[in-house]
Amino acid sequence: MKYKEHYDVVIVGSGLAGMVSAIILAKEGKSVCVLEKNNQYGGNLQTFVRNKTIFDTGVHYIGGLSEGQNLHQYFKYIDILDGIQLHKMDEDGFDIISFDGDPKEYKHAQGYDNFIKNLLEDFPEEEEGIRMYCDKLQTTCKKFPLYSLEKGKPYYDDAEIFQLPAKEYINSFTTNKKLQAVLAGSNYLYAGDQNKTPFFVHALSTNSYIQSSYRCVNGGSQITKVLIKRLKAEGGEVYKHHEVSTFGFEDGLITSAMTTKGIEIKGDLFISNIEPKLTVKMVGEDKFRKSYTNRIEKIESTIAAFTLYLVLKPDTFKYQNKNFYHFKDSSKVWDSHNYTQESWPEGYMMSMGIKKNSNGFGDSIAVMTYMNYDEVKPWEDTHNTVANKNERGQTYEQFKTQKAETLIDELVKKFPDLRDCIEEYYTSTPLSYRDYIGSNRGSMYAYVKDVNKPLHSHLSPKTKIKNLFFTGQSLNMHGILGVTISAIITCSEILGKDYLLDKILESNSHED
Numbered sequence: 001m002k003y004k005e006h007y008d009v010v011i012v013g014s015g016l017a018g019m020v021s022a023i024i025l026a027k028e029g030k031s032v033c034v035l036e037k038n039n040q041y042g043g044n045l046q047t048f049v050r051n052k053t054i055f056d057t058g059v060h061y062i063g064g065l066s067e068g069q070n071l072h073q074y075f076k077y078i079d080i081l082d083g084i085q086l087h088k089m090d091e092d093g094f095d096i097i098s099f100d101g102d103p104k105e106y107k108h109a110q111g112y113d114n115f116i117k118n119l120l121e122d123f124p125e126e127e128e129g130i131r132m133y134c135d136k137l138q139t140t141c142k143k144f145p146l147y148s149l150e151k152g153k154p155y156y157d158d159a160e161i162f163q164l165p166a167k168e169y170i171n172s173f174t175t176n177k178k179l180q181a182v183l184a185g186s187n188y189l190y191a192g193d194q195n196k197t198p199f200f201v202h203a204l205s206t207n208s209y210i211q212s213s214y215r216c217v218n219g220g221s222q223i224t225k226v227l228i229k230r231l232k233a234e235g236g237e238v239y240k241h242h243e244v245s246t247f248g249f250e251d252g253l254i255t256s257a258m259t260t261k262g263i264e265i266k267g268d269l270f271i272s273n274i275e276p277k278l279t280v281k282m283v284g285e286d287k288f289r290k291s292y293t294n295r296i297e298k299i300e301s302t303i304a305a306f307t308l309y310l311v312l313k314p315d316t317f318k319y320q321n322k323n324f325y326h327f328k329d330s331s332k333v334w335d336s337h338n339y340t341q342e343s344w345p346e347g348y349m350m351s352m353g354i355k356k357n358s359n360g361f362g363d364s365i366a367v368m369t370y371m372n373y374d375e376v377k378p379w380e381d382t383h384n385t386v387a388n389k390n391e392r393g394q395t396y397e398q399f400k401t402q403k404a405e406t407l408i409d410e411l412v413k414k415f416p417d418l419r420d421c422i423e424e425y426y427t428s429t430p431l432s433y434r435d436y437i438g439s440n441r442g443s444m445y446a447y448v449k450d451v452n453k454p455l456h457s458h459l460s461p462k463t464k465i466k467n468l469f470f471t472g473q474s475l476n477m478h479g480i481l482g483v484t485i486s487a488i489i490t491c492s493e494i495l496g497k498d499y500l501l502d503k504i505l506e507s508n509s510h511e512d
Contacts, residue, residue: 001239003033003237003263003265004031004033004237005266006031006266006267006268007031007032007033007265007266007267007268008025008030008031008032008267008268008269009022009025009030009031009032009033009267009268009269009270009271009494010032010033010035010256010257010265010266010267010269010270010271011032011033011034011035011270011271011273012035012244012257012270012271012272012273012274012279013034013035013036013043013272013273013274013438013472014034014035014036014041014042014043014224014238014240014273015042015043015044015273015437015472015473015483016042016043016044016223016227016480016483016484016487017273017471017472017473017475017483017484017486017487017490018034018043018271018273018471018472018487019034019041019042019224019227019228019231019238020074020078020227020483020484020487020488021271021273021471021487021490021491022034022231022236022238023078023227023230023231023234023236024078024487024488024491024495024500025491025494025495026231026234026235026236027078027234028495031235031236032231032234032235032236032237033236033237033238033239033265033267034231034236034237034238034239035239035242035243035244035257035259035265036238036239036240036241036242037240037241037242037243037244037438038240038241038436039240039241040221040224040240041224041227041228041238041240042220042221042223042224042227043273043437043472044059044220044437044473053311053353053363053364059216059219059220059223059480060215060323060349060351060366061089061094061209061213061214061215061323061351062086062213062214062215062216062480062481063207063208063209063210063211063212063213063214063480063481064208064209064211064212064481065086065212065214066211066212069208069211069212070147070148070149070208070481071208071480071481071484073149073504073505073508074149074481074484074485074488074504075484076507076508077503077504077507077508078227078230079230080223080226080227080230083222083225083226083229084216084222084223084226085216085217085218085222085356086214086215086216086217087214087215087216087217087321087354088212088213088214089110089213089214089215089321089322089323090321090322091109091110091111091114092107092109092110092114092118093105093107093108093109093118093322094108094109094110094209094213094321094322094323095107095108095185095186095209095213095322095323095324095325096108096322096323096324096325097181097182097185097186097325097326097327098324098325098326098327098414099181099326099327099328099329099330100326100327100328100329100413102178102330104122106119106122106178106182106185107119107122108185108186108209108210109210110209110210110211110212110213111210111211112134112138112210115134115210116130116131116134119179119182122182123174123176123178123179123182125176126174126176126179129173129174129176129179130173130174130179132173133170133173133174133183134210136169136173136199136203137202137203137206137207137210138207140161140199140200140203140204141203141204141207143161143200144200144204146485146488146489146501147204147481147485149501149504149505149508151498151501159454159455161198161200162198162200162449162451162454162455163198163451163454164198164199164200164451165197165198165199165451166184166187166192166197166198166199166201166202167184167192167194167197167334169199170183170184170199170202177330177331178330180333181327181330181331181333184202184333184334185325185327185333186205186206186209186323186325186349187202187333187334188325188347188348188349188368188370189205189206189209189479190202190205190302190445190478191302191303191337191370191444191445191448192333192334193334193337193448194334194335195452196448196449196450196451196452197334197449197451198449198450198451198454200449201449201477204477204481204482205477205479208481215321215353215354217354217355217356218353218354218355218356219353241261242259242261242263242265243259243260243261244257244258244259244260244282245258245259245260245282246258246282246284247270247282247283247284248264248266249283249284249287252465252466253465253466253467254267254270254283254465254467254468255267257270268467269467269469269494270467270468270469271468271469271470271471271490272468272469272470272471272472273471273472274438274472275438275439275440275446275472275474276296276459276470276474277296277297277299277440278438278440279468279470280293280296280297283465283468287465288463288464288465289464292464295456296459298456299447299448299456299457299459300447300448300450300457301439301440301441301443301446301447301448302443302444302445302446302447302448303337303370303371303372303373303443303444304370304371304372304373304429304430304433304434304439304441304442304443304444305368305369305370305371305428305430305433305442305444306345306368306369306370306371306403306407306427306428306429306430307366307367307368307369307427307428308366308367308368308404308407308408308425308426308427309364309365309366309425309426309427309428310364310365310366310367310418310422310424310425311363311364311422311423311424311425311426312361312362312363312364312365312421312422312423313421313422313423314361314363315359315361316361316417316420316421317361317362317365317415317417317418317421318360318361318362319352319354319358319360319361319362320352320362321352321354323349323350323351324349324350324351324414325347325348325349326347326348326350326410326414327346327347328343328346328347329346332346332347333347336369336370337370337372339370344369344406345369345370345406345407345410346370347369347370348367348368348369348407348410348411349367349368349369350365350366350367350368350411351365351366351367351368352364352365352366353365353366367407367411369407371403371429371430372430373430373441373442373443375399375429375430376396376399376429376430376431376442378395378396379392379393379395379396379431380431382396382431383435384431384432384435392431400427400429403427403429404425404427408422408425429442430442444478445473445478445479446472446473446474446478447459447474458476459474459475461475461486461489461490461493462493469490469493469494470490471483471486471487471489471490472486473486475489475490476489488500488501488504
């Protein structure tokens with residue numbers, strides 16, 4: 001491999017934020033190099049194939065991608081829209097919320113008028129509360145300039161917005177307990193916690209899906225392929241199996257990234273698209289002020305996940321163009337992470353993959369539920385990825401099988417014929433997320449946003465080392481849209497605050 005002697009920008013980690021940052025900076029004429037430790041690029045965009053079936057590890061659906069919407073405008077600027085094949089989800093119910101003991105399925109529909117109309121069918125007395133809820137979702141999102149592609153002061157200047165608790169605020173719109181649960185029912189999207197989650201986290205996540213919801217045909221890794229193609233077209237470079245272990249350091253600046261294979265990549269600027277806690281350890285805690293490293297170390301990570309991947313027998317289970325969020329108890333929608341061994345799982349999110357030539361039947365299902373990292377602690381000293389294969393042992397396999405069977409038992413309560421449709425199943429645990437994504441303790445969505453400590457988990461893309469920047473889900477919001485915006489924030493620090501947004505708006509104002 002022929003590396004340049006020196007790069008303008010070296011990016012560690014090829015997750016979406018790292019790749020978007022790389023394309024933006026390469027478009028500006030900078031020499032850019034992206035280093036990835038894994039066999040596959042893309043972070044949470046990674047897919048895997050089992051029994052000739054494609055599974056997404058992180059991207060089950062994407063919001064805000066219709067013409068003129070926020071993610072559409074960002075993706076248009078980096079010119080990747082043409083290469084992504086999308087399938088629009090059910091407009092009258094892209095998310096279905098349901099509960100044990102209640103045969104009814106409650107729908108979240110696309111488009112605010114449609115969203116209201118569908119909810120009114122189940123809650124005809126609640127129009128005022130539903131409209132107020134929709135209004136507050138939209139006005140909250142407008143307080144985040146980059147979410148709406150507008151100039152303005154950074155959102156963290158408005159402390160009040162951080163201190164509004166999601167559960168309490170949603171419940172203030174209606175006294176109807178079932179409607180309260182339905183409005184909050186998709187909170188697996190951000191690991192909602194009744195004591196901590198701010199309303200803005202709920203609003204930013206939910207709003208973009210109400211605007212529009214899409215699935216990636218044949219999985220989210222197609223986004224990665226287009227990103228790599230775009231980066232190379234702009235003269236950027238990207239290398240896998242390049243795990244960075246340390247950084248060279250001189251006169252208070254980072255000079256190079258060193259890989260485990262002993263390769264040294266030199267550069268002027270360095271962007272870490274990996275977890276900040278990990279980055280600080282790799283750079284060396286002694287290179288930062290003690291108060292800074294302490295603060296980062298103390299930020300709480302969100303709960304981890306256990307995911308079940310089902311390969312379906314051909315032509316047995318109808319494709320569902322929607323997601324299912326199911327809870328055992330509607331009163332515990334905000335509390336299903338506080339499970340016991342006996343009560344697990346207290347809820348789950350179920351999503352189906354879609355193939356190019358679908359015949360009306362599904363070929364894969366992914367089911368995600370919460371799992372505390374402590375459950376996999378007995379095996380935490382084992383590490384296993386495609387690039388670095390290791391077995392975790394027989395007891396781990398037994399643990400996963402037992403969990404999978406318990407989760408299937410729950411699914412069968414809602415989908416009685418499902419067990420007969422399963423050809424094979426696979427699982428991932430918090431250790432899988434830790435090893436592949438590099439997330440702290442297998443965390444699903446990076447850092448906890450806590451109303452009680454509003455700015456505690458807020459990290460600036462600028463670090464205390466002048467030429468080291470952060471990007472990715474630990475910065476502001478997770479998810480496809482969240483990390484795209486975090487790349488914009490990081491690149492704006494390098495290129496100039498309004499300069500980049502002007503370019504994005506200009507590229508979107510041109511007629512196609």
